[in-house]
Amino acid sequence: MPSHTFTVNGETVTVDAPDDLPLLWALRDLLGIRGPKYGCGIDVCKACTSHLDGEAVRPCVVPVAEAAGREVTTVEGLADGDELHPVQEAWLEQDVAQCGYCQPGQIMAAVALLKRTRNPTDADIDEIANVCRCGTYFRIREAIKSAAAKMA
Amino acid sequence: MLVAEELDTPLDRVRVQLDDARPELLFNQLTGSSNSVRSLYDPVRHTAAAARARIVRAAAKQWGLGASNLTVRQGAVVAPDGRTASYGSLSAAAAALDLGSLVVTPKKESEHTLVGKPTSRIDARALVTGRQVFTLDLDVPGAKPCMVRRPPTINGTVKSVNNGAAVRAMPGVLDVITIDTGVAVVAETFGQALDGKEALDVTWGAGTVDALSDGGIKTKLKAATPSLDVLGLLVKKVEGEFDFAFASHAPLETNSAVADVREDRAEVWSGLKSPIVAQAAIAKAVGLPVSKVKVHVVQSGGSFGRRLFYDAALEAAVVSKKSGRPVRLMWSRFDDMRHGRMRPATHHRVRATYEAGQVLTFQHQVAAVETDFRHGLGDAITAAAAGLPSGIGNAILAQTLFLTTVKSPYNFGVTTQTLTEVPIKMHTGSWRSVYSANTRGAEEIIVDELAAKLGKDPVLFRREFLKTARQRAVLDKVTAEGDWGRDLPAGWAQGVAFHDEYKACTACLVEIDATDPKKPRVTKAVIAADVGRVINPRGLEAQLLGGLTDAISTTLRAGLHIDEGLPLEGSYSQFHYARQKDSPRDVNIFVIEGADEPGGAGELGVPAAVGAVANAYARATGTKPRSFPVNFDVDFTPFPR
Numbered sequence: 052m053p054s055h056t057f058t059v060n061g062e063t064v065t066v067d068a069p070d071d072l073p074l075l076w077a078l079r080d081l082l083g084i085r086g087p088k089y090g091c092g093i094d095v096c097k098a099c100t101s102h103l104d105g106e107a108v109r110p111c112v113v114p115v116a117e118a119a120g121r122e123v124t125t126v127e128g129l130a131d132g133d134e135l136h137p138v139q140e141a142w143l144e145q146d147v148a149q150c151g152y153c154q155p156g157q158i159m160a161a162v163a164l165l166k167r168t169r170n171p172t173d174a175d176i177d178e179i180a181n182v183c184r185c186g187t188y189f190r191i192r193e194a195i196k197s198a199a200a201k202m203a
Numbered sequence: 204m205l206v207a208e209e210l211d212t213p214l215d216r217v218r219v220q221l222d223d224a225r226p227e228l229l230f231n232q233l234t235g236s237s238n239s240v241r242s243l244y245d246p247v248r249h250t251a252a253a254a255r256a257r258i259v260r261a262a263a264k265q266w267g268l269g270a271s272n273l274t275v276r277q278g279a280v281v282a283p284d285g286r287t288a289s290y291g292s293l294s295a296a297a298a299a300l301d302l303g304s305l306v307v308t309p310k311k312e313s314e315h316t317l318v319g320k321p322t323s324r325i326d327a328r329a330l331v332t333g334r335q336v337f338t339l340d341l342d343v344p345g346a347k348p349c350m351v352r353r354p355p356t357i358n359g360t361v362k363s364v365n366n367g368a369a370v371r372a373m374p375g376v377l378d379v380i381t382i383d384t385g386v387a388v389v390a391e392t393f394g395q396a397l398d399g400k401e402a403l404d405v406t407w408g409a410g411t412v413d414a415l416s417d418g419g420i421k422t423k424l425k426a427a428t429p430s431l432d433v434l435g436l437l438v439k440k441v442e443g444e445f446d447f448a449f450a451s452h453a454p455l456e457t458n459s460a461v462a463d464v465r466e467d468r469a470e471v472w473s474g475l476k477s478p479i480v481a482q483a484a485i486a487k488a489v490g491l492p493v494s495k496v497k498v499h500v501v502q503s504g505g506s507f508g509r510r511l512f513y514d515a516a517l518e519a520a521v522v523s524k525k526s527g528r529p530v531r532l533m534w535s536r537f538d539d540m541r542h543g544r545m546r547p548a549t550h551h552r553v554r555a556t557y558e559a560g561q562v563l564t565f566q567h568q569v570a571a572v573e574t575d576f577r578h579g580l581g582d583a584i585t586a587a588a589a590g591l592p593s594g595i596g597n598a599i600l601a602q603t604l605f606l607t608t609v610k611s612p613y614n615f616g617v618t619t620q621t622l623t624e625v626p627i628k629m630h631t632g633s634w635r636s637v638y639s640a641n642t643r644g645a646e647e648i649i650v651d652e653l654a655a656k657l658g659k660d661p662v663l664f665r666r667e668f669l670k671t672a673r674q675r676a677v678l679d680k681v682t683a684e685g686d687w688g689r690d691l692p693a694g695w696a697q698g699v700a701f702h703d704e705y706k707a708c709t710a711c712l713v714e715i716d717a718t719d720p721k722k723p724r725v726t727k728a729v730i731a732a733d734v735g736r737v738i739n740p741r742g743l744e745a746q747l748l749g750g751l752t753d754a755i756s757t758t759l760r761a762g763l764h765i766d767e768g769l770p771l772e773g774s775y776s777q778f779h780y781a782r783q784k785d786s787p788r789d790v791n792i793f794v795i796e797g798a799d800e801p802g803g804a805g806e807l808g809v810p811a812a813v814g815a816v817a818n819a820y821a822r823a824t825g826t827k828p829r830s831f832p833v834n835f836d837v838d839f840t841p842f843p844r
């Protein structure tokens with residue numbers, strides 16, 4: 052079985068898995084990293100959103116082989132020890148989460164957006180296509196704006 | 204919050220755990236019918252007050268002082284001389300005290316310092332750091348991923364598996380097992396279990412509704428809807444016939460469970476809202492006494508009624524038993540949408556008659572595909588079913604719930620609302636607001652049309668006919684805050700609606716941009732609610748926000764098409780639950796503090812928002828919407844069955 056070496060949240064890991072095993076399952080089932088969630092498996096719900104070399108990707112459709120030699124960040128890698136990322140802080144302030152299942156993906160999408168643009172407009176925020184079945188969208192919007200202000 | 208309040212202890216020192224199934228609680232371990240706060244408000248306060256009384260008496264005994272001389276502060280008992288003892292240090296002594304039948308009174312509500320304050324979720328940090336443990340995040344030693352291949356139609360059966368050996372030989376596949384609902388593949392990773400299940404070649408038997416599609420269901424519903432009363436030719440009336448499509452619960456965490464079933468005992472983990480019923484069913488299925496089956500309730504990734512059913516837990520238990528190993532079973536999204544539960548489709552006939560500015564009669568006949576209530580509905584509803592001992596039938600629960608939640612808040616003369624259920628063997632279930640979302644939603648549309656017929660403004664008309672000052676106050680709040688009647692561009696409009704249930708009431712005002720009627724967007728929402736005593740306004744606002752998003756989704760775009768025995772929709776790219784781009788950029792929610800006991804609010808928000816969105820759409824487009832969701836084309840290529 053091929054083996055794949057990459058970093059996850061700053062640590063180097065190696066997994067033995069078929070090349071085409073989606074990264075999501077390598078993370079969740081082989082490495083026990085369970086922040087990224089399954090919601091559809093086909094890049095629709097965006098619940099699994101994580102970063103590959105700093106860019107938002109959906110690991111449910113990224114073959115594990117593609118991660119080799121690269122840097123994967125999941126929601127677990129966002130905080131610096133006990134110090135939360137400003138986006139996570141904003142999420143707490145707005146009390147965004149309801150069931151919370153979509154929120155790791157929402158947060159990773161928001162972090163990527165704020166990396167691209169420091170002052171996202173409403174139209175930019177509209178482009179985040181992550182499903183929140185609990186319907187927390189308005190609080191997500193407010194949290195992104197407040198995180199942007201914090202990070203300015 | 205209630206516990207912290209009674210104990211005068213900081214909120215972060217209170218831990219709330221989800222209990223395992225506890226059959227001795229009979230049916231009172233149930234999450235549904237907006238009952239949590241209503242059913243727990245008094246018992247929790249009394250229990251916490253009793254604990255506090257015991258702790259204080261334990262300290263009094265220890266110090267040889269009168270209990271009335273002691274005070275409590277921040278989780279400790281304080282003596283007049285400044286000595287303190289923490290609750291923890293007193294708890295053993297407190298539990299051992301013989302106090303006879305101690306009678307305690309919880310704090311007066313006017314003395315509350317925490318209850319009623321906007322407070323954030325205590326699990327928020329875990330939720331934003333990815334540390335919250337959902338069912339499939341549990342580490343149950345040896346539990347292997349498992350997925351099930353399901354039939355091409357609802358309730359189809361397995362006739363034969365034609366390539367079991369080949370699938371067993373696939374990389375990572377550990378086992379292939381036939382169960383009642385399909386064929387399960389157990390593997391090292393979910394990716395491999397999924398590949399295995401896709402590769403299966405199964406011969407299927409017929410399902411229960413193979414011949415049925417939307418058209419046929421609609422015909423049945425129409426035929427079952429009682430006719431409206433026969434009227435004289437000169438009677439003035441407003442009427443409408445409405446259809447609402449099936450809607451998937453579609454919680455973001457698909458149906459899932461972990462099970463470890465051995466010869467002599469079983470342990471199951473899942474997000475469950477009716478764990479006692481689940482435990483009994485699992486025990487029966489794996490041939491163990493109930494006392495040998497531990498059922499752990501795990502916090503779930505959404506429910507909206509879905510997790511009243513325990514099908515994943517049952518499947519996981521059966522697979523674990525047959526495979527002789529613990530398993531983590533997960534439904535694919537396709538299956539969750541196509542073989543999962545759904546809100547039943549409904550058909551409505553509504554009519555109001557009027558004369559000289561007065562509404563004389565209001566009649567609403569509803570027919571619905573039967574909602575499955577076999578999980579029971581907990582004490583709140585079942586007790587209301589009046590003195591019925593065991594074995595309350597599905598039909599009685601349905602009627603009771605309908606009559607409890609569907610009430611007209613208006614003085615509309617002789618008002619009749621009836622429900623006729625049509626038994627069709629599909630996977631239905633209570634969906635947030637159960638009957639009232641569609642039923643009251645349709646009524647609010649007729650209210651607008653009635654106002655127009657009488658030449659009255661929709662808000663003033665409602666004001667005139669609402670029954671109580673409390674209701675009018677809620678309506679007044681949204682009209683003032685939402686600037687009712689303000690000028691909007693062509694293709695835009697405001698819409699308003701009202702709803703009252705579970706001792707709570709709410710009004711919703713939205714603005715919609717329907718310049719392109721095929722792509723409407725709700726741009727703004729103003730909501731006000733009076734739910735009686737409020738425990739946590741922040742949580743309440745979250746519930747109302749969720750209800751709003753549900754209403755926007757199911758009114759404008761989200762529904763399931765049934766085609767020859769199966770929903771066509773298989774993912775969120777097809778079942779159009781709202782995304783960020785579909786939800787308003789401006790939302791204001793106002794909580795009006797009521798004086799009474801707390802009402803239920805988990806489901807309150809949907810019906811008024813359905814009415815408001817539909818009414819805004821009607822006014823913006825100059826149409827009379829009758830079929831929901833209003834934009835419901837099959838705008839996708841369905842996944843293969």
Ligand code: FES
Nearest residue numbers: 090091092097111
């Ligand atoms: S699970 Fe990856 S996008 Fe839905």
Ligand code: FES
Nearest residue numbers: 150151153184185
């Ligand atoms: S918080 Fe439940 S899905 Fe977003």
